Amino acid sequence: MATKTKITIQDIAEKLNITASTVSRALNNNPRISEETRKAVLKAAKQLNYQPNNIAAALRNGKSHIIGVIVPTADRTFFASVVRGIEEIANKLNYKVIICQTYDSYEKEVQTIDALLSARVDGIIASIGKNTENFSHYKKVLASGLPLVLFDRTTDQLDVSQVGINDYLASYKIVEHLIKEGCTRIAHFTSPKKISIFRERLRGYTDALQDNGIPFDENLVISSNLQLEGGRQSMEKLFEAGELPDAIFSASDYGAMGAMQVLKERGVAIPDRVALAGFSNEPFTSFTDPPLTTVDQLSLTMGNITAELFFEQFKLKDKKFVPQRTVLMPEIIIRKSSLKKG
Amino acid sequence: MATKTKITIQDIAEKLNITASTVSRALNNNPRISEETRKAVLKAAKQLNYQPNNIAAALRNGKSHIIGVIVPTADRTFFASVVRGIEEIANKLNYKVIICQTYDSYEKEVQTIDALLSARVDGIIASIGKNTENFSHYKKVLASGLPLVLFDRTTDQLDVSQVGINDYLASYKIVEHLIKEGCTRIAHFTSPKKISIFRERLRGYTDALQDNGIPFDENLVISSNLQLEGGRQSMEKLFEAGELPDAIFSASDYGAMGAMQVLKERGVAIPDRVALAGFSNEPFTSFTDPPLTTVDQLSLTMGNITAELFFEQFKLKDKKFVPQRTVLMPEIIIRKSSLKKG
DNA sequence: TTTCTTTGTGCAAACGTTTGCATAAAAAAT
DNA sequence: ATTTTTTATGCAAACGTTTGCACAAAGAAA
Structure with a gap:
């Protein structure tokens, strides 16, 4: 039962008194092989417990x-x-x-x-x-x-x-939605990294503000690593800065979650006092209290x-x-x- | 700049007027190669932009x-x-x-x-x-x-x-904890599958009940796929069955989450009316309301x-x-x- | 000087496939 | 019956490494 030694197409060939070429072609469904031989090869392969060696094939094929x-x-x-x-x-x-x-x-x-x-x-x-x-x-x-x-x-x-x-548009729409909900001081959590996705989200944010006649306030844009901890820190910064915004749009769900935690700890009502939105539709976002507005990235x-x-x-x-x-x-x-x- | 054709150790060998064997040994830090040659090989390899071919090596080595x-x-x-x-x-x-x-x-x-x-x-x-x-x-x-x-x-x-x-012990401890919290009718969500983890969790559940003098009630053990939907369905079944248990221990967090949703929808207080525990410490469990008791699987x-x-x-x-x-x-x-x- | 080691390298085979070319046998066309 | 075509297979090289064995050169020991 236990495979003595690795079986190769050579072994199959010998068993059938044909050559390895033929076996190879048979296994690869090459049309130039007779149905008869193909059957025999397949049968022998199964019998011998043949396991193809993709490495050898890869070397030969360059794929x-x-x-x-x-x-x-x-x-x-x-x-x-x-x-x-x-x-x-x-x-x-x-x-x-x-x-x-x-x-x-x-x-x-x-x-x-x-x-x-x-x-x-x-x-x-x-x-x-x-x-x-x-x-x-x-x-x-x-x-x-x-x-x-x-x-x-x-x-x-x-x-x-x-x-x-389209990070830009998603971001734009989220901010637009917040504005429609009556928010006028909307903070944005972003990342200092040079990845275009964060730049785009920031751009969507600023454009949406501008298009709705809301002045851009750079103090409301906070950079962090956008993880849970980053979100918490960003939120703390907002508290230190004085008057709270009435909405926070975080470029990541974890960032938003960090904010949510700090807000709850400080007894700030969500969304009544501060509305909250994240980005990515992480699975947990539907389970939070309140459930988190976010962007599904498909x-x-x-x-x-x-x-x-x-x-x-x-x-x-x-x-x-x-x-x-x-x-x-x-x-x-x-x-x-x-x-x-x- | 663009690699004309794939560079092999042969190419390096030719360039240095040595053989492929030597190049191979040099690249693999074989001690039988002089420091001088090794340096030259390494330099030439870099110059020619040599990229090792693991496939060939794998074929030869069988690894x-x-x-x-x-x-x-x-x-x-x-x-x-x-x-x-x-x-x-x-x-x-x-x-x-x-x-x-x-x-x-x-x-x-x-x-x-x-x-x-x-x-x-x-x-x-x-x-x-x-x-x-x-x-x-x-x-x-x-x-x-x-x-x-x-x-x-x-x-x-x-x-x-x-x-x-140790699924058994984890399960046992959770149930024990629920009992200490005063629960006496504890339901368990499990899976019909023959995987040992679910059998073990069930065993921990029954043993904990028994050791604490609580009668086992098979109507309180509900099978499902243990996904969110399964949890919801299991919860519905409990509602249909009449008197609610005072605790639910689900063998998966998703199952517990499904239960939590249904309980909330029906206005049942967690944990006051029904306590809830899951299994796996999925990231979302710390974000739910209330946060979910669970087991971290390390x-x-x-x-x-x-x-x-x-x-x-x-x-x-x-x-x-x-x-x-x-x-x-x-x-x-x-x-x-x-x-x-x- | 001769013999024995040591050191560094080369030769050639092997790993298990795939495939272009050649060819024998069979079938078809003439 | 001969030539042509088709069909099915074999031969041998190639893919890029690694490594056992052989061996020349150099150094050490005698």
């Missing part, structure tokens, strides 16, 4: 049938969900996915790309780390001719296909589209493709945390 | 330096976190990780294992799918001599190392330990190792949802 996916962290719902979306498509096309986490470390990102190139993945799908400002490692990927597609955390500095959501869809874009480009092999930018329109999810008017 | 990780789903915090724990250790040892999701489908699990075997991973770490009751695909892994370690969703039917938490630690166990076994190569079962003692996290006595 590993593996694609590398780089994310800052896989234990954040958004990324996990995008990854799932990517995997769905990839698996359908018989590709496997190596998932690598950078933990937002630039060095790890560089190393990861190197490792993936050495692993001879057939292409890379990535979301750029927060701290990445130099893109030469990504250029290396392009130089080696591998397809590269970015999602969510994208950049203008690379001429590649990318998929993102993560699964984003994964699907990213993968589709990737494989499209993949088919074209050579440089004949033009990088494509897909922008999804995210969905505003309005919940109690921002509904001042009942 | 891919990749391990397969199988989880039901990667977008559940618990699994994502375990995976991260695994990756931390693996990366440190220069291994990459292929993450595969089975979506709790038995067929997908079988296919995945086959794919990983073909990909010639150096070993597999897995958490068994909910619907898996036949383990021959895992036996295939063992037969092929690859190290296999299971975590969380384990089974007695395989003689392999496994890491889990997911990151579990990932670390699982990986360590794996590599330990890995080092031993042959069959000389004895499967090891590690049981972590999870932490009970008591929050407001179960505190009847203020």
Whole structure:
């Protein structure tokens, strides 16, 4: 029962008194093989418990049938969900996915790309780390001719296909909604990082204010890491600064959650005294009290589209493709945390 | 600048008028190579923009330096976190990780294992799918001599190392806590699946009742898929059944959340009328209102330990190792949802 | 000086596939 | 019956490493 030694197509060939070439062709459904032989090969393969060696095939073909996916962290719902979306498509096309986490470390990102190139993945799908400002490692990927597609955390500095959501518009709509609810002093939690998504959200915020005749107050824009703790600190800063705003729009749900905690601890009514909105539709947002208004980023869809874009480009092999930018329109999810008017 | 054609160690060798063997040895820090040559090789490699081909090395060595990780789903915090724990250790040892999701489908699990075997991973770490009751695909892994370690969703039917938490004791402690809070009619949400974790949690529940002189009432044990919807349905069933219990202990946080929603919708006070406890310490549990009592599964630690166990076994190569079962003692996290006595 | 070690490198085979080219046998066309 | 086409298979090289064995050169020991 226990496989003595690894079975190869040679073993199958010997057993049937044919050659490895024939076995290979039979297994790969090459039409030049007679039905009879094919059947025999399949049968022998099963009997001998043959397990194909993709490594050997990959070496010969120059294709590993593996694609590398780089994310800052896989234990954040958004990324996990995008990854799932990517995997769905990839698996359908018989590709496997190596998932690598950078933990937002630039060095790890560089190393990861190197490792993936050495692993001879057939292409890379990535979301750029927060701290990445130099893109030469990504250029290396392009130089080696591998397809590269970015999602969510994208950049203008690379001429590649990318998929993102319209952060600007989502942000604009959230702020507009807050204004319609009667808010006039709206604070914004943002990140100091040079990622376009945060810049875009900030832009949507300022534009919405401006278009509605509300003066921009830079004291209401607070930078932090946008994690729970960052949100708490930002909120504390607002308390220290004196008069509270009547709404807070955080560029991340965790930031909003931090604010919610501090507000509750200090007995400030949400949304009556301060309305609250986040960004990302993390699963917990529907479970908070009050439930948190936020933006759904269509993560699964984003994964699907990213993968589709990737494989499209993949088919074209050579440089004949033009990088494509897909922008999804995210969905505003309005919940109690921002509904001042009942 | 653009890499004309793939650079190999042959190219480096030619450039330096030495052979590929020497280059290979130099790159692998083989002590039989002179410092001089090594330096020259390293320099030339950098100059030529050499990228090692792990596939070729893997073929030759019979080691891919990749391990397969199988989880039901990667977008559940618990699994994502375990995976991260695994990756931390693996990366440190220069291994990459292929993450595969089975979506709790038995067929997908079988296919995945086959794919990983073909990909010639150096070993597999897995958490068994909910619907898996036949383990021959895992036996295939063992037969092929690859190290296999299971975590969380384990089974007695395989003689392999496994890491889990003491579900029994955690469950026992939660129920004990509820009893101390004065609860006497405690319902339990469980799963019909044959996974040991749910059986263990049920056992902890019944034992705790018994040890405290509370009669077991089978009508208070409700089976569902333990997702949010399952929790809601189970709760509805309790309502239909007549008198409400004074506490509910769900074997999953989502199930507890479903119950919480229905209870709130029906205006039942938590915890005053019905106390509530879940299992897993999903991130949202600290954000609910009231915050949910639950069990922390030490997911990151579990990932670390699982990986360590794996590599330990890995080092031993042959069959000389004895499967090891590690049981972590999870932490009970008591929050407001179960505190009847203020 | 001769013999024995040590050091650094080369040779060639191997890992398990895939595939272009060649070819024998069978079938079809003449 | 001969030529042409089709069909099914074999041969051998290639993918890019690694490594056991051999061996020349240099140094140490005799």
